[in-house]
Amino acid sequence: MHQDIIYLLPIFFSLFGAVLCVLPVKYVDRVVSVIASVLSLAVAIYLLFQPVYIDHYLYFDGLSKLLILTIALVYLSTVLYSLTYLKHIENLLFQHRLYYILLNIFVATMFFSVSMDNLGLIWVGIEATTVSSALLIATENNQVTIESAWRYVIIVSTGLVISLIAVTFIYGSAGTLSLHALLQHHPDNRVFLIGIMLGIVGFGTKAGIFPMHTWLPDVHGKAPAPVSAIFSAVLLPVALYAIARLIQIFPSETIRLFAFVLGILTVAVAALMMTVQTNYKRMFAYSSMENMGMILIGISLGGYGLLGAVIIIISHGLAKSSVFFLTGDVLSISHTTDMRKVNGLIQRLPRAASALFVAAMAVTGAPPFAIFVGELFIFAALIAQYGWLLALVVILFLAIAFISVNFKTGKMIFTGRENLKRERSRTETWVAIVNLALSFLVILLIPYFETLLKNLL
Amino acid sequence: MNQTFEILGFLLIVLTLVMQWEIHVRRIITLFSVSSFVIALFLVLLGLNRPNEEYMLFILAGLTIVVRGITIPLVMNRALNRLHDKPWRVREAKPLLGVGGSILVSLVLIAIGYFIYQNSLYSILKVRSGSVPFALFLQASLLIITHRHAYIQMIGFLVMENAVVMLSGWVFGGLPFIVEAGVILDLLGLVVVSSLIIRVREHTILKEGDTVESELRG
Numbered sequence: 001m002h003q004d005i006i007y008l009l010p011i012f013f014s015l016f017g018a019v020l021c022v023l024p025v026k027y028v029d030r031v032v033s034v035i036a037s038v039l040s041l042a043v044a045i046y047l048l049f050q051p052v053y054i055d056h057y058l059y060f061d062g063l064s065k066l067l068i069l070t071i072a073l074v075y076l077s078t079v080l081y082s083l084t085y086l087k088h089i090e091n092l093l094f095q096h097r098l099y100y101i102l103l104n105i106f107v108a109t110m111f112f113s114v115s116m117d118n119l120g121l122i123w124v125g126i127e128a129t130t131v132s133s134a135l136l137i138a139t140e141n142n143q144v145t146i147e148s149a150w151r152y153v154i155i156v157s158t159g160l161v162i163s164l165i166a167v168t169f170i171y172g173s174a175g176t177l178s179l180h181a182l183l184q185h186h187p188d189n190r191v192f193l194i195g196i197m198l199g200i201v202g203f204g205t206k207a208g209i210f211p212m213h214t215w216l217p218d219v220h221g222k223a224p225a226p227v228s229a230i231f232s233a234v235l236l237p238v239a240l241y242a243i244a245r246l247i248q249i250f251p252s253e254t255i256r257l258f259a260f261v262l263g264i265l266t267v268a269v270a271a272l273m274m275t276v277q278t279n280y281k282r283m284f285a286y287s288s289m290e291n292m293g294m295i296l297i298g299i300s301l302g303g304y305g306l307l308g309a310v311i312i313i314i315s316h317g318l319a320k321s322s323v324f325f326l327t328g329d330v331l332s333i334s335h336t337t338d339m340r341k342v343n344g345l346i347q348r349l350p351r352a353a354s355a356l357f358v359a360a361m362a363v364t365g366a367p368p369f370a371i372f373v374g375e376l377f378i379f380a381a382l383i384a385q386y387g388w389l390l391a392l393v394v395i396l397f398l399a400i401a402f403i404s405v406n407f408k409t410g411k412m413i414f415t416g417r418e419n420l421k422r423e424r425s426r427t428e429t430w431v432a433i434v435n436l437a438l439s440f441l442v443i444l445l446i447p448y449f450e451t452l453l454k455n456l457l
Numbered sequence: 458m459n460q461t462f463e464i465l466g467f468l469l470i471v472l473t474l475v476m477q478w479e480i481h482v483r484r485i486i487t488l489f490s491v492s493s494f495v496i497a498l499f500l501v502l503l504g505l506n507r508p509n510e511e512y513m514l515f516i517l518a519g520l521t522i523v524v525r526g527i528t529i530p531l532v533m534n535r536a537l538n539r540l541h542d543k544p545w546r547v548r549e550a551k552p553l554l555g556v557g558g559s560i561l562v563s564l565v566l567i568a569i570g571y572f573i574y575q576n577s578l579y580s581i582l583k584v585r586s587g588s589v590p591f592a593l594f595l596q597a598s599l600l601i602i603t604h605r606h607a608y609i610q611m612i613g614f615l616v617m618e619n620a621v622v623m624l625s626g627w628v629f630g631g632l633p634f635i636v637e638a639g640v641i642l643d644l645l646g647l648v649v650v651s652s653l654i655i656r657v658r659e660h661t662i663l664k665e666g667d668t669v670e671s672e673l674r675g
Contacts, residue, residue, distance in 0.1 A: 093657065120636030124643055131646035134654060143661045150654050154610050157647060158601065161617045168621060172629025190581050
């Protein structure tokens with residue numbers, strides 16, 4: 001067996017899962033999706049222990065492996081959560097079968113994007129995520145979800161055209177789009193520099209980086225819980241993966257500073273926007289944006305900043321998917337996303353409410369969760385390169401985000417009338433709790449991540 | 458050969474300008490189809506000019522005709538037919554710019570594209586009239602911004618993609634075939650999915666009226 005086939009297995013399993021979902025057998029879509037996601041996760045874990053693999057089409061180093069693992073973990077949990085959650089959606093735009101087909105294709109395109117050696121094919125993969133995920137946003141058929149799906153298509157695709165121009169510039173000046181060739185040798189001219197910068201802006205659109213972030217709160221606010229979860233947890237980091245590769249190729253001072261400034265602006269805008277949100281899903285969308293900003297700062301700083309960024313990617317992926325799953329539970333009993341109309345959750349849904357409280361703490365970087373440790377790494381690199389003052393500015397915005405999210409979430413959970421009726425607890429809540437626990441356990445694996453990312457630090 | 462490219466570039470700009478002031482969606486789709494054929498002609502001429510890559514560029518020109526020139530307009534027209542009794546009468550309800558305004562703004566954008574190119578990229582790229590794809594890109598952006606009809610916004614995005622094809626071919630000699638083919642496939646997928654979304658969107662707007670502004674603030 002060719003060695004490269006092993007590296008293609010996650011793409012194969014998810015695509016094959018999508019194809020098998022078409023079979024006209026009852027529940028085949030659900031069973032096949034669970035099997036495909038379990039197999040993908042098993043391969044992702046196996047790949048962690050395989051050597052770095054690079055050929056003309058594939059590029060598998062520590063960063064790719066960790067991204068594949070995160071996607072596979074969130075894939076499995078999203079499928080499991082969807083099994084029961086879809087029953088709560090009243091006005092479905094399409095059958096369950098199509099939902100699972102699109103979900104499997106969507107995951108396959110993300111696996112594809114983080115496995116390719118060619119920057120052009122990475123672009124193709126990331127654009128394909130837009131094609132496969134647009135309809136998922138509109139799973140619940142109403143005018144607002146349809147409109148947000150449309151805005152997602154047009155804003156993200158337009159942003160990605162900018163990164164296609166970037167790919168053109170890079171190819172025009174370097175004569176190749178191969179990651180490993182560009183890492184060994186790249187031109188040092190203005191066309192290449194402009195290409196990398198345009199790439200950061202273009203892929204940044206998909207990652208929710210300021211100023212092209214406007215689609216993100218609309219989509220996360222209106223998509224069904226499992227779709228918001230997978231978007232926030234892995235789609236945004238997949239776009240940041242492309243940016244990380246661009247910076248890895250051309251780590252000049254100008255590029256790093258450019259990405260750093262965009263990262264800080266993203267954190268600042270997200271933190272300020274969180275304070276005025278009244279829709280809890282939009283608030284958590286801005287929280288994702290804030291985390292993406294921190295990851296971009298970490299990537300731009302490099303070294304241990306990059307390690308911090310990767311820790312946040314994995315831990316945030318698990319914790320934020322947990323948060324969005326739990327918001328799904330809240331929405332299914334309250335039928336509103338307006339946080340002013342939601343209260344007493346601790347009495348109505350004690351298990352989900354407790355988990356939501358802890359998960360909100362985790363995504364806002366409270367110790368002892370791994371996001372906190374990732375941020376510590378980033379701050380250590382930030383202070384070493386730019387000094388205390390800038391670090392304090394970023395800490396201020398993180399504090400604003402922390403207070404906003406936890407105060408508002410706490411209010412939904414702990415305030416309200418006494419003797420509220422306790423709702424029947426939901427089995428899918430356990431999926432969120434498991435993800436939350438895994439997000440905590442990430443902290444134990446940090447030394448292993450460091451070994452995997454040795455060539456990048 | 459450079460002069461021929463300039464004429465084709467100019468033709469594309471004129472076609473986009475006509476799209477700008479045209480209000481009937483079906484005619485705009487036809488204009489996009491014509492502009493895709495112009496892009497295919499551009500790729501054929503580029504192939505004739507580059508003997509080493511001619512087959513790839515000819516295949517790409519064929520793909521451009523099949524996907525951009527025929528299939529995408531066909532998909533959009535069919536979606537339009539399903540939604541409306543008289544599809545030829547579907548139009549942009551409130552165009553932001555009139556004919557005069559759109560000509561004026563388009564000319565300003567062409568000048569801006571030229572100015573930016575001459576003062577930043579020309580000294581590095583040394584390609585005469587390289588500002589044409591940039592002007593086309595800016596015009597496509599204008600098409601998206603000034604129209605609310607989803608089909609016209611989609612056409613604006615597709616014109617943007619055409620501008621990138623022109624940029625990569627004219628200024629940089631094209632992208633690798635596998636990437637170009639991937640881009641075209643993505644585009645086709647995007648148009649099919651968008652047509653579905655637009656169909657449902659228009660259907661709900663016709664049924665319930667347009668009421669989403671307050672909930673989606675970006």
